[in-house]
Amino acid sequence: MSPTVAADGPALAELLLQRLEWAGGGGLCSLEVAAALGLEHQQLVGAVKSLQALGQKLPCGKVGFSKAMSNKWVRLEKNAEGGPRVFRAVESVQDSVREKLQLVQQGEAERLEEKDRNELKKRKLLMEVVIKTYWIRKGSAFSTTVSKQETDLTPEMIASGSWRDLKFKAYNFEALGIMPESGHLHPLLKVRTQFRQIFLEMGFTEMPTNNFIESSFWNFDALFQPQQHPARDQHDTFFLQDPAEATDFPTDYLKRVKKVHSQGGYGSQGYKYDWKLEEARKNILRTHTTAVSARVLYRLAQQEKFTPAKYFSIDRVFRNETLDATHLAEFHQIEGVVADYGLTLGDLMGILKEFFTKLGITQLRFKPAYNPYTEPSMEVFSYHQGLQKWVEVGNSGVFRPEMLLPMGLPEGVSVIAWGLSLERPTMIKYGINNIRELVGHKVNLQMVYDSPLCRLDT
Ligand code: FB9
Numbered sequence: 130m131s132p133t134v135a136a137d138g139p140a141l142a143e144l145l146l147q148r149l150e151w152a153g154g155g156g157l158c159s160l161e162v163a164a165a166l167g168l169e170h171q172q173l174v175g176a177v178k179s180l181q182a183l184g185q186k187l188p189c190g191k192v193g194f195s196k197a198m199s200n201k202w203v204r205l206e207k208n209a210e211g212g213p214r215v216f217r218a219v220e221s222v223q224d225s226v227r228e229k230l231q232l233v234q235q236g237e238a239e240r241l242e243e244k245d246r247n248e249l250k251k252r253k254l255l256m257e258v259v260i261k262t263y264w265i266r267k268g269s270a271f272s273t274t275v276s277k278q279e280t281d282l283t284p285e286m287i288a289s290g291s292w293r294d295l296k297f298k299a300y301n302f303e304a305l306g307i308m309p310e311s312g313h314l315h316p317l318l319k320v321r322t323q324f325r326q327i328f329l330e331m332g333f334t335e336m337p338t339n340n341f342i343e344s345s346f347w348n349f350d351a352l353f354q355p356q357q358h359p360a361r362d363q364h365d366t367f368f369l370q371d372p373a374e375a376t377d378f379p380t381d382y383l384k385r386v387k388k389v390h391s392q393g394g395y396g397s398q399g400y401k402y403d404w405k406l407e408e409a410r411k412n413i414l415r416t417h418t419t420a421v422s423a424r425v426l427y428r429l430a431q432q433e434k435f436t437p438a439k440y441f442s443i444d445r446v447f448r449n450e451t452l453d454a455t456h457l458a459e460f461h462q463i464e465g466v467v468a469d470y471g472l473t474l475g476d477l478m479g480i481l482k483e484f485f486t487k488l489g490i491t492q493l494r495f496k497p498a499y500n501p502y503t504e505p506s507m508e509v510f511s512y513h514q515g516l517q518k519w520v521e522v523g524n525s526g527v528f529r530p531e532m533l534l535p536m537g538l539p540e541g542v543s544v545i546a547w548g549l550s551l552e553r554p555t556m557i558k559y560g561i562n563n564i565r566e567l568v569g570h571k572v573n574l575q576m577v578y579d580s581p582l583c584r585l586d587t
Pocket residue numbers: 419462463464488490500503520521522523524525526546547548549550551553554555557558
C-alpha cells in the first residue's frame with residue numbers, strides 16, 4: 130500500500146502534532162494514525178520517538194514541559210501502552226508569560242507589576258537597561274559658541290590686557306595629584322630625609338660616609354678602643370679577606386695612638402698592653418659611623434686655628450650579631466657630633482632634648498652607661514605612649530681625651546656625640562614589627578610603593 134504522505138521525519142512529526150491538536154484531549158493511537166496515513170507502524174513510532182527526544186534537546190523543552198505540567202495544561206501517563214505518554218489536559222491555555230513578554234515587546238513594560246518583572250528577570254526572559262537622560266537648559270553664561278576656557282594666566286595676557294576678555298577655567302580644589310610615574314622612595318630613605326632635615330635645621334654638616342670598608346685603626350684604635358676588646362673579634366665584627374689590610378695611616382698620628390694605648394699620656398695611664406700595628410691594619414666592615422666621626426675630627430684638628438663644628442652622619446654599619454625580629458647584621462646608624470671649647474654633659478643633654486623634640490619625643494630620661502670611647506656616657510630613654518613604657522631611643526657621651534688629644538685637637542676642646550638607629554624609628558612610624566618586612570629580599574615592593582610621606586614630628 131503506497132503511503133499517502135511523505136514520510137520524512139520533521140514533516141511526519143509535525144503532521145502527528147497537528148492530528149494531536151485536532152484530536153482534542155483524548156490523544157491518538159499510533160496504530161490507527163499509521164493506518165490512516167498509509168504508513169508502516171514503525172515509521173510512525175519513529176516520529177513519536179523523535180518528538181519524545183525533542184523534550185531533551187530543546188533548551189526550553191524541559192522548561193516548557195515543566196511549566197505545562199505545573200499549569201496542568203498536560204498530564205503524563207507513565208503506564209500508557211507503548212510507554213509513558215503526555216496528554217492534553219485542558220481545551221485551551223492562557224500563556225500569561227507570553228502575554229507579559231508581548232507587553233514588553235510592545236514597549237509597555239511599565240504595565241507589568243514589579244513581582245512579574247522580577248520573575249521574568251530571574252528566568253532571564255527579561256533584562257532591564259537603565260538609560261540616564263539629561264535635561265539641558267541655558268546657564269547663566271549661555272552662548273551658542275563654545276569658547277575655550279584658559280587654564281593658565283600668562284605674562285603675555287597680563288602685559289597685553291587680553292586677560293580681560295578671556296574666560297578662565299575655575300580651580301578644581303577637589304582634584305587629586307597625579308601619581309608620579311617615577312620610582313618610589315623606601316620608607317627608610319623617607320625617614321632618613323626627615324632626620325637629615327632636622328640636622329640641617331640645627332646647623333649640622335653631613336660627614337662623608339661613602340666607605341663601608343674601614344681599617345680597624347679608624348674604627349677602633351683611633352677611638353681609644355683597646356685591641357683586646359671583645360667587640361673587635363670575629364663574633365661581633367666582619368673582617369675582610371681581600372684586601373685584608375690597610376696601609377695608609379698618618380704616621381705621626383698613628384705613633385701617638387700607639388703610645389696612648391700602650392703607655393698612656395695626657396694624664397691617662399692607658400691600657401698598658403703591647404699595641405700591634407698589624408691589628409690596626411685589619412680591614413673590616415665598619416661597625417659604627419663613629420669611625421667616620423674619627424676621620425672628620427682628625428681632619429678638623431689639622432686646621433691652623435681650631436673652629437667649632439657640628440657634624441652628622443646617617444649610613445649603614447655592619448655587626449656580626451645574633452639576628453632576630455628587630456636586628457639584622459646591618460643597620461643604619463644616625464650620629465651627631467659637636468666640637469667646641471668647654472662643652473659639658475649639660476650641653477649634651479640640651480642638644481639631645483632639642484634633637485628629640487624635633488622628632489616629637491619630649492619626655493626624655495638619661496641613664497649612665499659605658500662606651501669605650503666616651504666618658505661619661507648616657508643611654509637616652511623616652512616614654513612611649515603607645516607601649517606605656519620607657520624605651521631606649523639612643524646612646525651618647527663625651528669623647529675621651531685619649532681619643533681627641535692624639536688627633537691634635539687643642540686642650541679645652543671637648544666633643545659631645547650621640548647615636549641611634551634609622552630602622553627603629555622607621556619601624557615605629559610605619560607600624561612594621563619584623564625588620565624583614567622593611568629590608569631584605571622578602572620585602573613586599575607594594576609596601577614601598579604605598580608607603581606614605583613621613584613626618585617625624587607628628
Ligand atoms: O635607635 C634606637 N632606638 C630608637 C630610636 C628612635 C626612635 O624613634 C621613635 C619614633 C620616635 C625609637 C627607638 N636605639 C639605638 C635603641 C635600641 O633600639 C637598641 O636596641 C638598638 N640600638 C642600635 C645598636 O644596637 C646594636 C639602636 C642602635 C644604636 C645604638 C647606639 C648608637 C647608635 C645606634 C650610638 C652611639 C654613639 C654613642 C656615643 C657617641 C657616638 C655614638
